[in-house]
Amino acid sequence: MTSPIRVLVCDDHAVVREGIRHVLEAEPGVTVVAEAGNAAQALALAVEHRPDVIVLDVSMPGESGLRAAPRLREAAPESRILIMSMHDNAEYVREGVRAGASGYLLKDSAAAELRMAVRAVHAGGSYFSTPAAQGLTGTGTTAGDGRDGPDEGTAPPIDVLTARERDVLEGIARGLTNKEIAAELGISHRTVETHRESLMRKLGIRTVAGLTRYVMDVGGVRRDA
CATH class of the missing domain: 1.10.10.10 (Winged helix-like DNA-binding domain superfamily/Winged helix DNA-binding domain)
Incomplete structure (x- = not known):
């Protein structure tokens, strides 16, 4: 039997975390192993649980998700990071990629897209919602x-x-x-x-x-x- 995709959800709003958990655990083969309300909690829980995927909010009190992403990658290198944000700002998207995120999803995305994104990054691929992908277009560096x-x-x-x-x-x-x-x-x-x-x-x-x-x-x- 295939092991479930283990997810850590990090968002400072409990109702948002609950919603993400509900969406993901409605998908067979996906389980939320922990929830964090800030970057410090996410770091500790990532080390403890070694999740396959970390769903990480951008805007949080204290350290932002974008600043926390590199530390999460260092502490749990086997974990893939999927950024979730209400912002489709192009610089946020580019910064997320530079920080090591494998995907960037807007919070108003459909439930099915969230499940698809988690599966894509877990499989070693990447996933960017359409507005986020447009933020990357034409912004390459040498x-x-x-x-x-x-x-x-x-x-x-x-x-x-x-x-x-x-x-x-x-x-x-x-x-x-x-x-x-x-x-x-x-x-x-x-x-x-x-x-x-x-x-x-x-x-x-x-x-x-x-x-x-x-x-x-x-x-x-x-x-x-």
């Missing part, structure tokens, strides 16, 4: 500056990738794991890893969030023959 992705207007064209590399890139952007991409394409897991390393090298992008942003920037991976 691969050599310690962050991720090319400058606006200098992104390598999709045509530098082989057809199979585009297939793998499309799978990554959809939030699929290497294993799922391999099964879908009928190739080995190792072959997927090889294509993934090659396309990252060609594009100068080192993270899943950066690859997802690149696909949005170029309007998809397909080109007419």
Whole structure:
């Protein structure tokens, strides 16, 4: 039997935490192992419970979720972080990515989208709600500056990738794991890893969030023959 996805919910409003718990635990295979009302509690509970996913609010009294994210990543590196916020401010989204978050979801998102986002980041992918994704578009930085992705207007064209590399890139952007991409394409897991390393090298992008942003920037991976 597959182990459940273990989630830590961090939000300073108890009613919001209760709502998130209700939404997530209505999904088979997902369980909320702990709730935190601030960043300090989240850090302690992350160390104690080692959750698979941390659903983290941006705006909290004391330390914000954006400032807490790097410390959570350091304390519980196996945990994936999904930011939830009422703000679709582009700088918040970019800061979340830089802080190590694998996704950014608005609080007015549908319950089904929250469940989908948790599953996507748990599987090793990323998930950005549409307004958050738009906040990333055209905001890349150079691969050599310690962050991720090319400058606006200098992104390598999709045509530098082989057809199979585009297939793998499309799978990554959809939030699929290497294993799922391999099964879908009928190739080995190792072959997927090889294509993934090659396309990252060609594009100068080192993270899943950066690859997802690149696909949005170029309007998809397909080109007419």
